[in-house]
Amino acid sequence: MSHLKDICTVSVVTFHPVWGDKEANLKRILEYIECAAKKGSELIVFPEMALTGYDDEADKPLEEKMQYKLSETVPGPSSERVAELTKKLGVYAVMGMPIKDSKDQNTIYNGLAIFSPDGIAGSYHKMHLPAPEPNWATRGSSPFILESEWGPIGLAVCYDNYAFPELMRYYVSKGCRLCINSTALAHCHGPYFGSPTLEAAVVQNGVYIASANLGGLDVDNYFWGGSSIIGPGQKHTWSYYYYAGRKFTDEDAPECELFTATIDLSLATRYAFKYNPAVNGTDWRPDKYVEMYKDVLSDPHYGK
Numbered sequence: 001m002s003h004l005k006d007i008c009t010v011s012v013v014t015f016h017p018v019w020g021d022k023e024a025n026l027k028r029i030l031e032y033i034e035c036a037a038k039k040g041s042e043l044i045v046f047p048e049m050a051l052t053g054y055d056d057e058a059d060k061p062l063e064e065k066m067q068y069k070l071s072e073t074v075p076g077p078s079s080e081r082v083a084e085l086t087k088k089l090g091v092y093a094v095m096g097m098p099i100k101d102s103k104d105q106n107t108i109y110n111g112l113a114i115f116s117p118d119g120i121a122g123s124y125h126k127m128h129l130p131a132p133e134p135n136w137a138t139r140g141s142s143p144f145i146l147e148s149e150w151g152p153i154g155l156a157v158c159y160d161n162y163a164f165p166e167l168m169r170y171y172v173s174k175g176c177r178l179c180i181n182s183t184a185l186a187h188c189h190g191p192y193f194g195s196p197t198l199e200a201a202v203v204q205n206g207v208y209i210a211s212a213n214l215g216g217l218d219v220d221n222y223f224w225g226g227s228s229i230i231g232p233g234q235k236h237t238w239s240y241y242y243y244a245g246r247k248f249t250d251e252d253a254p255e256c257e258l259f260t261a262t263i264d265l266s267l268a269t270r271y272a273f274k275y276n277p278a279v280n281g282t283d284w285r286p287d288k289y290v291e292m293y294k295d296v297l298s299d300p301h302y303g304k
Contacts, residue, residue: 004151006266008178011041012212012227012245014257019053019219020066026051026078030085032258033093039260043092043148045212047227048126048157048184049110051078051097055219056132067108067136071098074113074123083119090117092148094155094212096182098137099123110137112155112182114146121146126157128164143170150265152176158183162197165204172205173284177268181211185248186221194224194248202230202240206269211245215254225254229261232268 013032017025029046036044048054052070062068072078078097086093092115099111109125110133125140126133146153154171161168161181168179179201185194198209208231215225228245235241244261246253272283296302 005149007262007264008150009040009042009260009262010178010210010229011036011039011044011258011260012210012229013044013046013050014213014215014225014227014246014253014255014259015047015050016214016216016223016254016256017050017053017218019055020070022052022070022078025053026081029095030082033082033085033089033091036258036260037089037091039258040262041091041260043153043210044094045180045182045210045227046093046095047212047214048096048112048182049098050095050182050212050214053218054184054214054223055221056135057219058132058135062106062108062136065136067098071100071108073100073102074111075120076100079113079115079120079123082113083115086115087117087119092116092121092146094180094182096157096184099125101138107138108136109140110157111140112144112157112180114144114155116146116148124155124157126160127167128159130159143167145171145174145176150178154179156181158185161201161209162193165201168201168205168207169284172207172270173273173286175270176207177265177270178208178210178263179205181209183211183213184223185213185226186218186223188221191249194226195228198228198230199240202232203238204272206232206271208232208243208263208265208268213248215256223254224248225257226250227257227259229259229263231263234267
């Protein structure tokens, strides 16, 4: 019998941060964690940049930007307060925030602070940056897998998931049955970048996705909201089901709300990543993709 647990209660939060008010946002984040834990949640996911708000002030130099001024290392003051609570309650949590590089205070990441019942589990730095994030953030270079009693859990932020399936496929190939999408998806991104891409990822990979989005008006951007917990459906082999939450474009999607579902990770088939005797391997073919990517890197058209 597998030593991994299959049944997990997860919460995702549609969160409307007060732009630039870290203390007010942290207070609410801590209280959401407390309330989610009372509902039985074992993992609580907050959106991208939930600690500070998201929007950029394009006309300001880096040192004067809100993200720069409010960024913290992990561990740091805010993450240590969250860690104290997750240790007390025995839960996992994920919080979006601007993370200051521990060795260079002028290097800021759009990142996630990740917590376990033991405290701070680490941090993830967003690997793919859409506009306007390069105005203040540096691209991260490494994936992050959270080890838990349900097995590995993959961490990614927004654009990482919507436009670059490679990262999630890496996580699924490493055994992740649950992937996190901490996101700040706004109306300016259009209606097709959110729900359709996450639904497709569930169908393609046979895993669960816990997605938490900002909701409402920040400074300039109006965020969709629409946090959700999506997983494999049972109606068809290749299908998806909303276990909790809303689609990004639902009428009430921007409202601040905590959604909770108890999910069965044994239903995460990861079918393309398991041994298939018919082909004497997995249907997924990383040995071939490596050669394809090497070919791309050497092609003079790459990046043009």
